[in-house]
Amino acid sequence: MTQLREIYYCEKCGNVVEVLNEGAPALVCCGVPMEKLEAKTEDASTEKHVPYVEEKDGGILVKVGQNTAHPMLENHYIKFIEVLTSSKVYRKELKPEEAPEAFFTLKKEDVLEVREWCNLHGLWKS
Numbered sequence: 001m002t003q004l005r006e007i008y009y010c011e012k013c014g015n016v017v018e019v020l021n022e023g024a025p026a027l028v029c030c031g032v033p034m035e036k037l038e039a040k041t042e043d044a045s046t047e048k049h050v051p052y053v054e055e056k057d058g059g060i061l062v063k064v065g066q067n068t069a070h071p072m073l074e075n076h077y078i079k080f081i082e083v084l085t086s087s088k089v090y091r092k093e094l095k096p097e098e099a100p101e102a103f104f105t106l107k108k109e110d111v112l113e114v115r116e117w118c119n120l121h122g123l124w125k126s
């Protein structure tokens with residue numbers, strides 16, 4: 001059964017969907033079941049994906065990654081950054097050449113989870 005806020009991926013066409021209403025037995029795309037993405041939390045490589053949260057005046061700045069910015073190339077980039085609170089989902093959509101970061105006007109203590117999706121390396125959270 002799908003759960004609220006889960007993210008699913010189609011290996012055939014690259015479709016990515018987020019569940020807004022839970023309870024479906026399965027999600028199917030291109031005639032095959034979609035893969036539920038499990039967010040990774042640790043980078044083994046030098047390229048950093050785990051979102052890093054900085055408290056700023058009036059909100060939080062989420063960076064991918066902390067010291068070295070993740071590439072934002074045409075074929076490899078961070079597609080979105082999301083911040084989850086108890087009742088809201090904030091999402092910044094990104095394009096190649098933009099900085100892999102996003103500012104959200106909310107308090108750090110309200111943040112339950114921060115996640116991002118890299119078009120090559122999948123879903124990551126902190």
Ligand SMILES: [Fe+2]
Pocket residue numbers: 047049070076077118119120121
């Ligand atoms: Fe990546």
